[in-house]
Amino acid sequence: MPSSRSTRRWEDLEVVARNGLLDRRAFFKGGAAFAAAITGYTLSDSAAAQQLPDAPWSAAAGSLLTPYGAPSQFENGVARTLSNPKGEPRTQHARTPHHLINGTFTPNGLHFIISHSGNPDIDPEKHRLVIHGLVRQPLVFTLDALMRYPMVSRMAFVECGGNGAPLFSKEPIDATVQALHGLVSCAEWTGVMLSTLLEETGIDPKAKWLIAEGADSLALSRSVPMTKALDDAMIALYQNGERLMPGNGYPMRLLLPGWEGNMNVKWLRRIKLVETPAMSYYEARTYAPILPSGKAYQFYFLQEVKSFITHPSPGLKLSGPGFYEISGLAYSANGRIAKVMVSADGGKSWTQAALQAPVLPKAFARFRVPWRWDGGPAVLQSRAWDEAGNVQPTRAQIVAARGETKTVPNVMGFPNQHYNGPTSWGIERSGEVKHVYA
Amino acid sequence: MPSSRSTRRWEDLEVVARNGLLDRRAFFKGGAAFAAAITGYTLSDSAAAQQLPDAPWSAAAGSLLTPYGAPSQFENGVARTLSNPKGEPRTQHARTPHHLINGTFTPNGLHFIISHSGNPDIDPEKHRLVIHGLVRQPLVFTLDALMRYPMVSRMAFVECGGNGAPLFSKEPIDATVQALHGLVSCAEWTGVMLSTLLEETGIDPKAKWLIAEGADSLALSRSVPMTKALDDAMIALYQNGERLMPGNGYPMRLLLPGWEGNMNVKWLRRIKLVETPAMSYYEARTYAPILPSGKAYQFYFLQEVKSFITHPSPGLKLSGPGFYEISGLAYSANGRIAKVMVSADGGKSWTQAALQAPVLPKAFARFRVPWRWDGGPAVLQSRAWDEAGNVQPTRAQIVAARGETKTVPNVMGFPNQHYNGPTSWGIERSGEVKHVYA
Numbered sequence: 001m002p003s004s005r006s007t008r009r010w011e012d013l014e015v016v017a018r019n020g021l022l023d024r025r026a027f028f029k030g031g032a033a034f035a036a037a038i039t040g041y042t043l044s045d046s047a048a049a050q051q052l053p054d055a056p057w058s059a060a061a062g063s064l065l066t067p068y069g070a071p072s073q074f075e076n077g078v079a080r081t082l083s084n085p086k087g088e089p090r091t092q093h094a095r096t097p098h099h100l101i102n103g104t105f106t107p108n109g110l111h112f113i114i115s116h117s118g119n120p121d122i123d124p125e126k127h128r129l130v131i132h133g134l135v136r137q138p139l140v141f142t143l144d145a146l147m148r149y150p151m152v153s154r155m156a157f158v159e160c161g162g163n164g165a166p167l168f169s170k171e172p173i174d175a176t177v178q179a180l181h182g183l184v185s186c187a188e189w190t191g192v193m194l195s196t197l198l199e200e201t202g203i204d205p206k207a208k209w210l211i212a213e214g215a216d217s218l219a220l221s222r223s224v225p226m227t228k229a230l231d232d233a234m235i236a237l238y239q240n241g242e243r244l245m246p247g248n249g250y251p252m253r254l255l256l257p258g259w260e261g262n263m264n265v266k267w268l269r270r271i272k273l274v275e276t277p278a279m280s281y282y283e284a285r286t287y288a289p290i291l292p293s294g295k296a297y298q299f300y301f302l303q304e305v306k307s308f309i310t311h312p313s314p315g316l317k318l319s320g321p322g323f324y325e326i327s328g329l330a331y332s333a334n335g336r337i338a339k340v341m342v343s344a345d346g347g348k349s350w351t352q353a354a355l356q357a358p359v360l361p362k363a364f365a366r367f368r369v370p371w372r373w374d375g376g377p378a379v380l381q382s383r384a385w386d387e388a389g390n391v392q393p394t395r396a397q398i399v400a401a402r403g404e405t406k407t408v409p410n411v412m413g414f415p416n417q418h419y420n421g422p423t424s425w426g427i428e429r430s431g432e433v434k435h436v437y438a
Numbered sequence: 439m440p441s442s443r444s445t446r447r448w449e450d451l452e453v454v455a456r457n458g459l460l461d462r463r464a465f466f467k468g469g470a471a472f473a474a475a476i477t478g479y480t481l482s483d484s485a486a487a488q489q490l491p492d493a494p495w496s497a498a499a500g501s502l503l504t505p506y507g508a509p510s511q512f513e514n515g516v517a518r519t520l521s522n523p524k525g526e527p528r529t530q531h532a533r534t535p536h537h538l539i540n541g542t543f544t545p546n547g548l549h550f551i552i553s554h555s556g557n558p559d560i561d562p563e564k565h566r567l568v569i570h571g572l573v574r575q576p577l578v579f580t581l582d583a584l585m586r587y588p589m590v591s592r593m594a595f596v597e598c599g600g601n602g603a604p605l606f607s608k609e610p611i612d613a614t615v616q617a618l619h620g621l622v623s624c625a626e627w628t629g630v631m632l633s634t635l636l637e638e639t640g641i642d643p644k645a646k647w648l649i650a651e652g653a654d655s656l657a658l659s660r661s662v663p664m665t666k667a668l669d670d671a672m673i674a675l676y677q678n679g680e681r682l683m684p685g686n687g688y689p690m691r692l693l694l695p696g697w698e699g700n701m702n703v704k705w706l707r708r709i710k711l712v713e714t715p716a717m718s719y720y721e722a723r724t725y726a727p728i729l730p731s732g733k734a735y736q737f738y739f740l741q742e743v744k745s746f747i748t749h750p751s752p753g754l755k756l757s758g759p760g761f762y763e764i765s766g767l768a769y770s771a772n773g774r775i776a777k778v779m780v781s782a783d784g785g786k787s788w789t790q791a792a793l794q795a796p797v798l799p800k801a802f803a804r805f806r807v808p809w810r811w812d813g814g815p816a817v818l819q820s821r822a823w824d825e826a827g828n829v830q831p832t833r834a835q836i837v838a839a840r841g842e843t844k845t846v847p848n849v850m851g852f853p854n855q856h857y858n859g860p861t862s863w864g865i866e867r868s869g870e871v872k873h874v875y876a
Binding site for chain 1 (some may be wrong): 486489496503510518522557561577582588600679683684708759794798806837
């Protein structure tokens with residue numbers, strides 16, 4: 001039977017970087033056939049339809065529709081990992097399984113959470129937001145009042161300053177991308193620009209900072225420069241279309257696109273305009289780690305340009321030589337991702353990845369590059385540039401600047417933060433993927 | 439205390455269309471103060487912070503984090519409505535509550551579903567996709583095999599051909615936007631382009647259609663022109679980042695961006711390339727309604743340009759005169775939304791709404807326009823244009839073309855479909871919002 005399209009065999013595609021990286025445009029040109037590489041499963045037309053399983057789900061009516069949907073029972077393993085599942089009196093972390101999801105943002109059920117005293121169960125009718133301090137007119141907002149203001153929607157990532165901290169350790173970590181980078185997520189946030197509300201209250205020129213405070217039992221508070229407040233800060237009310245998740249600040253949170261996650265104060269109840277920062281616990285201690293020089297760095301707000309590969313990654317074993325897609329996430333507090341380069345030989349040779357359009361500022365960019373694994377050892381790595389011209393440092397550079405950790409840091413001992421160097425995945429002949437340094 | 443910013447009172451903003459519609463750019467210019475219009479709640483600085491409730495959730499540690507998150511208990515009312523909650527042997531519908539959500543797409547728990555025989559509970563390890571018929575080489579794909587192919591992500595709406603069908607009725611409907619337009623949703627879909635798989639199988643030049651078949655007990659099947667299959671058809675594996683919801687086709691569905699929902703075959707198990715369409719039940723009967731002329735229209739694939747206002751809408755009572763944001767959704771199978779006009783006087787005068795960036799093809803566009811309600815009767819209406827130059831017909835035009843329904847159609851009797859005329863909401867002096875014709 002003749003074919004209407006000329007096809008090229010995938011084995012003939014040009015390798016553009018060592019260890020089998022293919023041109024990101026290879027599949028837009030058309031005609032690259034993978035079959036022998038992937039399915040290994042060809043048969044006659046009459047035999048084809050008989051391959052469909054005689055399955056119970058095709059033999060009887062299925063289940064009832066529900067008012068609110070949940071994933072299939074077969075996806076129960078696609079879950080956040082919990083650092084403190086019994087809720088002992090310390091911080092609880094829930095990490096996003098980036099290796100088990102795909103696309104350009106994080107579904108609400110899997111958005112990462114850090115809660116220092118659990119998730120408060122707030123009645124939105126009783127919740128109030130107060131803006132006071134160095135304003136012309138203090139104001140109190142009910143949720144109903146906020147819902148009447150002009151709204152905006154935007155994609156934004158939120159990342160804990162400690163995300164990736166284990167990568168300062170001297171030895172590679174036997175862990176998944178969820179353990180290493182599960183404290184960053186991305187969502188579409190809809191709400192009222194903080195600048196809109198500050199137009200209402202007026203601003204005393206003496207106000208240089210605001211203190212944002214949550215309604216959790218810790219009354220977690222952080223100081224934010226007024227420049228950010230008047231730039232793109234939002235009082236977020238919706239997350240991916242529906243109201244905020246309880247662990248992400250329901251019924252309202254401060255969103256500071258691209259800035260250190262802890263500053264995006266959840267369960268927001270108070271904004272006080274002031275002249276100088278509060279030097280609160282989280283800014284004076286937790287997020288002010290000591291550098292090798294002996295000095296601490298403080299008010300290090302930006303989550304700088306970063307990327308990591310999600311597919312393949314530890315836990316996703318390769319099933320044999322042949323074609324795979326290498327895919328991952330890149331993001332920057334300084335705007336849009338401009339370019340992501342991918343290496344399969346630990347950084348010696350590189351090729352440029354395709355970026356999924358649209359690429360949005362301060363949001364996840366999904367990158368993808370085709371790869372032909374020859375079955376031998378390989379080391380996968382990505383490196384991102386943002387539109388402001390920043391590039392991820394090498395691991396050696398950022399470890400020199402911030403200091404190496406001898407052991408994996410524990411929750412209370414974050415020795416270093418804001419790791420934005422590369423992450424390397426070693427591919428073994430067995431198809432196993434492991435974290436390595438390269 | 440002096441203010442650093444000059445403010446204008448919202449009452450002074452220029453009205454650009456009758457009944458209080460304001461310029462969509464009013465709030466980008468800065469300085470419009472709403473306080474008196476919305477909060478009615480100003481006080482001294484010392485009194486402000488005392489307004490925060492002495493709430494139980496601020497007095498003790500909160501709840502445990504969970505592996506998979508769910509909305510707050512206070513959001514239980516944000517739910518799909520079910521047409522057949524006992525699962526009687528007929529179609530089940532679950533409709534999206536567009537008036538209770540916001541943003542530019544639909545969260546997975548609230549995506550609309552139509553299932554004709556319930557949701558099959560498919561084991562993804564046992565599921566197979568077969569492509570055969572007029573191909574060079576029939577192929578069988580496991581899910582693991584599909585996961586290795588190059589993927590793409592895109593926002594796309596899916597809409598039932600019967601969405602909005604009640605609007606063909608002679609009398610206005612006492613119903614919410616959920617009842618009238620709840621059979622359309624939008625999500626980011628990630629998967630493999632069907633054209634990529636057809637490069638693998640090869641295509642016999644005689645193939646002009648494909649028949650897509652689901653693994654549900656109905657084996658629902660629809661015929662799709664090869665032109666669409668080779669344009670932007672996708673085998674979707676992920677929905678908003680996570681694997682497809684069971685009611686949306688887990689573990690894989692055919693996605694035909696912008697085309698009649700029923701054709702986006704869920705639980706996809708088979709694609710057969712053929713010369714002529716199958717004339718299956720849903721294309722020969724259900725989606726081939728009879729026109730006033732006596733002829734049926736068949737293979738009416740496009741969900742054409744449409745818009746409706748979600749806020750305010752029935753069930754969202756206005757709490758008194760003053761400022762509100764009018765907001766809604768627009769979309770078109772013919773590409774991007776180019777413009778949405780909004781009227782507050784039933785279509786006599788109009789102003790252009792702001793569109794939330796980025797505006798993506800064949801996806802929801804969120805439109806917004808500021809509005810100053812004077813407390814009198816008003817009729818809100820929207821009208822959208824797409825980038826191909828199409829505009830929503832008036833209700834009179836589409837009713838003349840398709841025929842009027844004397845009563846609200848029932849599930850088995852869809853007399854008319856593909857309603858894409860306007861929807862009008864009447865505002866009463868009480869603040870109640872009701873569906874009207876205007």
